[in-house]
Amino acid sequence: MKEELIQSYSFVFEEELLEEISKIGIYKEFKADDYLIEIGDYIKSMPLLLNGAIKILREDDKGDELLLYFLEKGDTCAMTLTCCLGKSRSNIRAVAETDGSLIMIPIEKMEDWLTRYKSWRNFVFDSYNIRLKEMLEAIDTLAFMNLDERLYKYLTDKAKVLGKTQINNTHQEIAYEMHTSRVVISRLLKALELNGKIKLHRNNIEILEF
DNA sequence: TCATTAACACGGG
DNA sequence: CCCGTGTTAATGA
Numbered sequence: 001m002k003e004e005l006i007q008s009y010s011f012v013f014e015e016e017l018l019e020e021i022s023k024i025g026i027y028k029e030f031k032a033d034d035y036l037i038e039i040g041d042y043i044k045s046m047p048l049l050l051n052g053a054i055k056i057l058r059e060d061d062k063g064d065e066l067l068l069y070f071l072e073k074g075d076t077c078a079m080t081l082t083c084c085l086g087k088s089r090s091n092i093r094a095v096a097e098t099d100g101s102l103i104m105i106p107i108e109k110m111e112d113w114l115t116r117y118k119s120w121r122n123f124v125f126d127s128y129n130i131r132l133k134e135m136l137e138a139i140d141t142l143a144f145m146n147l148d149e150r151l152y153k154y155l156t157d158k159a160k161v162l163g164k165t166q167i168n169n170t171h172q173e174i175a176y177e178m179h180t181s182r183v184v185i186s187r188l189l190k191a192l193e194l195n196g197k198i199k200l201h202r203n204n205i206e207i208l209e210f
Numbered sequence: 211t212c213a214t215t216a217a218c219a220c221g222g223g
Numbered sequence: 224c225c226c227g228t229g230t231t232a233a234t235g236a
Contacts, residue, residue: 170226
């Protein structure tokens with residue numbers, strides 16, 4: 001665990017803090033499609049992502065999902081920061097996109113470190129900024145982009161976090177995460193294929209152009 | 211006009 | 224056969 005921690009965070013935290021994290025943090029592995037945080041959960045620790053990717057979803061009152069953004073190695077969930085400090089419940093759902101691992105930090109420590117380590121403070125604030133930016137981007141995408149542009153962004157984003165050009169999702173799953181129907185996804189995917197941006201296979205979409 | 215819903219045919223595993 | 228996919232017609236916002 002120490003090695004993985006250093007590999008992902010040695011440029012972010014000083015030696016002393018890394019030492020303390022490895023001593024106190026709880027190492028956890030997860031599998032793709034694991035539910036890591038459910039809406040309404042109380043958050044009692046903060047995750048540092050070591051490997052893999054996690055998607056952050058919002059749910060509307062009808063129970064339909066909407067993908068907000070992905071977390072990658074070196075990220076933390078800004079939602080847990082607000083939840084921990086404010087001691088409120090989670091407004092989002094976190095689902096593992098790939099297999100991976102993370103370290104859980106108890107909230108008492110995270111407050112303690114805020115005063116003791118400059119690098120920790122910077123990390124927390126940076127995470128906030130990055131997440132806020134991502135959130136704005138998600139809003140822009142929803143408000144100003146057409147469905148076909150959203151779909152293409154969804155595919156390229158996904159390819160980026162997975163680190164490959166092949167995406168193993170059915171049209172139905174994509175439709176669900178984008179909050180629309182499969183017919184539309186099928187039609188738009190077909191259009192993207194005709195434009196030479198992607199190649200369609202069964203249970204598998206290949207990105208040709210970014 | 212464009213998304214959604216339902217229905218159906220095709221075909222690969 | 225089952226399921227993912229491609230398409231169409233009807234309906235609604």
